[in-house]
Amino acid sequence: ADDVLATVSSMAEEAGMETYLASGDRDTFQLVTDSTFVIYPGRSMSDLRLMDPQAVTDRYGVVPAQYPEIAALVGESADNLPGVPGVGDKTAAQWLKKFGGLDQLIKNADKVGGKRGEALREHLEDVRRNRRLNALLRDVDLAVELSDLERKPFDRNGVEELFDSLEFATLRSRVFAVDVADQDEAPTPSASEAVQVETSTYPQVGIEAWAQPVEEGDLLAVLPALAGSDIEVFVLYTPGRALVVDPVDLDEAAANELQALFSKARVITHEAKKWRHLFGQRGIDFGAIWFEAELAAYLLRPDQRGYELPALARRYLDRTVAAEESDWQLSLLTDHSQKVILAQALYDLEQPMRAELNKQDAWELFQQMELPVQNVLWKMEHVGIGADMDTLRAMSDELDSMVGRAADAAYEVIGHEVNLSSPKQLQTVLFDELDMPKTKKTKTGYTTNAEALEKLFMQTEHPFLAHLLEHRDKIKLRQTVDGLIGSVRSDGRIHTTFEQTKAATGRLSSTQPNLQNIPARTEEGLRIREAFVPADGFDALLTADYSQIEMRIMAHMSEDAALIEAFNSGEDLHKTMAAMVFHVPVDEVDSNLRSRIKATSYGLAYGLSSYGLSQQLGISVAEAGELRDKYFERFGGVQDFLAGLVENARKVGYTTTLFGRRRYLPDLTSTNRQRREMAERAALNAPIQGSAADIIKVAMIHLDSALAKSGLSSRVLLQVHDELVLEIKHSEKDEIKKLVKHAMSNAVALDVPLDVSMGIGDNWRSAGH
Structure with missing residues (x-):
C-alpha cells in the first residue's frame, strides 16, 4: 500500500499537483516535498499533524529524503524491524x-566509538535490511x-446493496454525506422540487380548508417528527401542497377535521404503529393505512x-434528503423545508415501492397480512398486560x-473471594489455581463466556463451576425481573x-421489555410468569x-407420507417417529x-448441522451423522424437500x-465457505419458521376481527x-375458546391438522398447558 501511495504521489508531483497523503505510517515521510504532504494522526485522529519538509526536519533532524536512513538505524517496531x-532519532x-x-x-562504522558504536557494528546487517x-x-x-483516479459518479444502488450486506451503516452515511457536499453547487432533486411546494402552517390555514381539494381515495402522506x-x-x-401542524394547537374541532381527512384519504406513512399510539393519545385514529414505507422496505429486503x-429515498428515488441519516429526525424539528422535503419523498416512495412489491409478488402479503397485523399489534401494545408488583x-x-x-x-470451594463477573480474575482461578482444561484462546486470555463454562463443567463437574453457573443464571433472572x-x-x-x-x-419480536424470553422450563421462570395477571374487570x-x-x-411442504402418517396416527408424534426410525414398537x-428424534426433527427444521446436533444431544459428530442418516432413511421425502429448498434458493x-414471503440469500453462491454454509442453513430455516410466523399472524388478524364482531370484552394481550395470551371473563370463556380455536386452526389449510392447545388460569403460569 505504501508503494502505491509513493507511486501515485510521484505521478501527481510530475503533473504539477499538490498532494496530501493521509497515513499513520511514518515511512511516508520520505515522500514529503514542497508539493507533497503527509497528514499524520499522531496518537489519535484528534491529533492530526501536517508534515511538510520543515516539520520532518524539525522532528528528525534530517530532510525527508533521509527519513529511511533514520528508520534504518532506529528500527520500526510496528513493522517488527529492530534497529x-x-x-x-537524535543520535x-x-x-x-x-x-x-x-x-x-x-563504511566508517569502525570510527564510531563507545557502546553505541559497538552496537552499530554488531547490527550492520539489520541496518542494511531496514534501509x-x-x-x-x-x-x-x-x-x-491519474485521470482514471478522479472520483466519478457511482452506482448508488450498488453501493447501498454492498453496504447493507456488510452492515456498514456509519460508513454509508459518511460516503453519501461527502457525495452531497460535492454536489452543493447544484440543488438535489428533492430540494429543487420542494421549492415548488405550497407550504402552509396550522392554524394560519385550517385543517378543513387545506383538505378541501383532497377527494375520496386520494393519497396523503403523513410525516410526524418526534421531540423526546x-x-x-x-x-x-x-x-x-404541504401543511405543517403543531399538535399542541389542535382543538377538538380541528382533531375531528383531521380524523375526517384520514378517513377520506389513503394514508401513506412511515413507522405507522408508533404514530398510531401518539395520535391516539389525542383521540385521532389513522384508520386504514394504505402504504407504510418501513413495512414495505422490510418485505423487499x-x-x-x-x-x-x-x-429509502436514496434507494428508490435516487434522491438525497438528509446528509446524515442519524440526524434526520432532528433535522425535522429545526427546518420546515426539510420537513416538506421528507414528506414529499415519503409520498413519492409509494409508487416505486408498490411496483417493486408487485414485482416480487409481495403486495398481497403487504396489504392482507403485514398492515392488518400491525394494527392488531398496536391494540395489544396499547392494552398491555397486568403485572403483580408484589410478586x-x-x-x-x-x-x-x-x-x-x-x-x-x-x-468456599476456592477458599477466598473473587469477582465472579471479572473474566481476568476467573481466568486466574480456573486455569491457574484449579488447573482446569483451557477454553478457547482470545485476545484477553481464555474465554469465560457462558457456553465455554458450561462445556467445561460437563468435562470436569467441578463444584466451583456449578456455583458460578448458578450465580450467573440467577443474576440474569434478577435482571429480567428488575427490568419488568x-x-x-x-x-x-x-x-x-x-x-x-x-x-x-417474518417472526415478531418483543422489546422494552422483551416478554418473549420469559423462561418457561425452569421453576424460577415459571414463578416470574405468575406475576402476569388479568386486570380488574377480567x-x-x-x-x-x-x-x-x-x-x-x-x-405439508415435504409431502412425506411417513411423516403425515405419524401425525395422523393420533399418537405421540416423536415416539411414533422414533419407532419408525429405530424399527421398534411405539411402547418400547x-x-x-x-428426545433424539425430537432434536433431530427440530434441528433439521432450523438448519442444524451434524455438529450442531451433536452439541445439542451430547453425542459425537459421527453419531449425530448416523442419526441423521437413519432419520432420512425413514423420512426420505423430508430429505428431498430440504435439499430442494437449498438448490432452488441457490438458483432463484x-x-x-x-404465503409467498421471500428471504433473499445472495451468499448461497459465495466463494466464502463459512458465509455460504450460513446461507444454506438460513435457506433450510426460513421457509419453515417464516411459514409458522405467517400462520400465527393470519390467526391474529382473524381473531381480532372475530372479537370485534362478537361484542365480547375479552382481548389479546401477547x-x-x-x-x-388473552385476558378473558369467565362468562365469555366458552365462546372465546371457540373463537380462538377456529381462528388458529383455520389460518391455513395443511395436509395435517393444525392442533391448538389451550389453558386458562389466574396468571400466565397457571394458564399454561
Whole structure:
C-alpha cells in the first residue's frame, strides 16, 4: 500500500499537483516535498499533524529524503524491524550529519566509538535490511493514469446493496454525506422540487380548508417528527401542497377535521404503529393505512438492519434528503423545508415501492397480512398486560438472596473471594489455581463466556463451576425481573413493543421489555410468569398455542407420507417417529430415543448441522451423522424437500414461505465457505419458521376481527411466537375458546391438522398447558 501511495504521489508531483497523503505510517515521510504532504494522526485522529519538509526536519533532524536512513538505524517496531540498540532519532541524525549519509556511516562504522558504536557494528546487517525495506518504490506498474483516479459518479444502488450486506451503516452515511457536499453547487432533486411546494402552517390555514381539494381515495402522506417521546410537529402532504401542524394547537374541532381527512384519504406513512399510539393519545385514529414505507422496505429486503426514510429515498428515488441519516429526525424539528422535503419523498416512495412489491409478488402479503397485523399489534401494545408488583418484588428479593448464596458457595470451594463477573480474575482461578482444561484462546486470555463454562463443567463437574453457573443464571433472572418492575406503568400494566421488521424470517419480536424470553422450563421462570395477571374487570388469562407447528409445516411442504402418517396416527408424534426410525414398537420407545428424534426433527427444521446436533444431544459428530442418516432413511421425502429448498434458493436467489414471503440469500453462491454454509442453513430455516410466523399472524388478524364482531370484552394481550395470551371473563370463556380455536386452526389449510392447545388460569403460569 505504501508503494502505491509513493507511486501515485510521484505521478501527481510530475503533473504539477499538490498532494496530501493521509497515513499513520511514518515511512511516508520520505515522500514529503514542497508539493507533497503527509497528514499524520499522531496518537489519535484528534491529533492530526501536517508534515511538510520543515516539520520532518524539525522532528528528525534530517530532510525527508533521509527519513529511511533514520528508520534504518532506529528500527520500526510496528513493522517488527529492530534497529541498533540504544540509538534513537537524535543520535541517528548526528551520525548521518557527521558522516554525510548512511552509506558513508556504514563504511566508517569502525570510527564510531563507545557502546553505541559497538552496537552499530554488531547490527550492520539489520541496518542494511531496514534501509532496503523502508525505501518506498515510486514506479509500481499500476496500469492506471491519474485521470482514471478522479472520483466519478457511482452506482448508488450498488453501493447501498454492498453496504447493507456488510452492515456498514456509519460508513454509508459518511460516503453519501461527502457525495452531497460535492454536489452543493447544484440543488438535489428533492430540494429543487420542494421549492415548488405550497407550504402552509396550522392554524394560519385550517385543517378543513387545506383538505378541501383532497377527494375520496386520494393519497396523503403523513410525516410526524418526534421531540423526546411525543410528536413535535407533523406534515400533511399531497402533490404540490404541504401543511405543517403543531399538535399542541389542535382543538377538538380541528382533531375531528383531521380524523375526517384520514378517513377520506389513503394514508401513506412511515413507522405507522408508533404514530398510531401518539395520535391516539389525542383521540385521532389513522384508520386504514394504505402504504407504510418501513413495512414495505422490510418485505423487499428483510435482512437489512434499518429502514430509515432518507435511505429509502436514496434507494428508490435516487434522491438525497438528509446528509446524515442519524440526524434526520432532528433535522425535522429545526427546518420546515426539510420537513416538506421528507414528506414529499415519503409520498413519492409509494409508487416505486408498490411496483417493486408487485414485482416480487409481495403486495398481497403487504396489504392482507403485514398492515392488518400491525394494527392488531398496536391494540395489544396499547392494552398491555397486568403485572403483580408484589410478586415481582418478592421474586427480585429472593433471586438477590440466591445470587449471594451461590457466590458464597463458590468462594468456599476456592477458599477466598473473587469477582465472579471479572473474566481476568476467573481466568486466574480456573486455569491457574484449579488447573482446569483451557477454553478457547482470545485476545484477553481464555474465554469465560457462558457456553465455554458450561462445556467445561460437563468435562470436569467441578463444584466451583456449578456455583458460578448458578450465580450467573440467577443474576440474569434478577435482571429480567428488575427490568419488568421498571416497565410497569401507572396503570399497573406492562406495555411491550412488538417489532415487525427485525427478524428476517417474518417472526415478531418483543422489546422494552422483551416478554418473549420469559423462561418457561425452569421453576424460577415459571414463578416470574405468575406475576402476569388479568386486570380488574377480567377473571383469567387464556393461553393458546400451536402444537409442533414447524413439524406440521414440514410434513405439508415435504409431502412425506411417513411423516403425515405419524401425525395422523393420533399418537405421540416423536415416539411414533422414533419407532419408525429405530424399527421398534411405539411402547418400547424410551425417553432417550424420543428426545433424539425430537432434536433431530427440530434441528433439521432450523438448519442444524451434524455438529450442531451433536452439541445439542451430547453425542459425537459421527453419531449425530448416523442419526441423521437413519432419520432420512425413514423420512426420505423430508430429505428431498430440504435439499430442494437449498438448490432452488441457490438458483432463484431466495426462499419463500407458504404465503409467498421471500428471504433473499445472495451468499448461497459465495466463494466464502463459512458465509455460504450460513446461507444454506438460513435457506433450510426460513421457509419453515417464516411459514409458522405467517400462520400465527393470519390467526391474529382473524381473531381480532372475530372479537370485534362478537361484542365480547375479552382481548389479546401477547404473542409469544406460536402462543397467544388473552385476558378473558369467565362468562365469555366458552365462546372465546371457540373463537380462538377456529381462528388458529383455520389460518391455513395443511395436509395435517393444525392442533391448538389451550389453558386458562389466574396468571400466565397457571394458564399454561
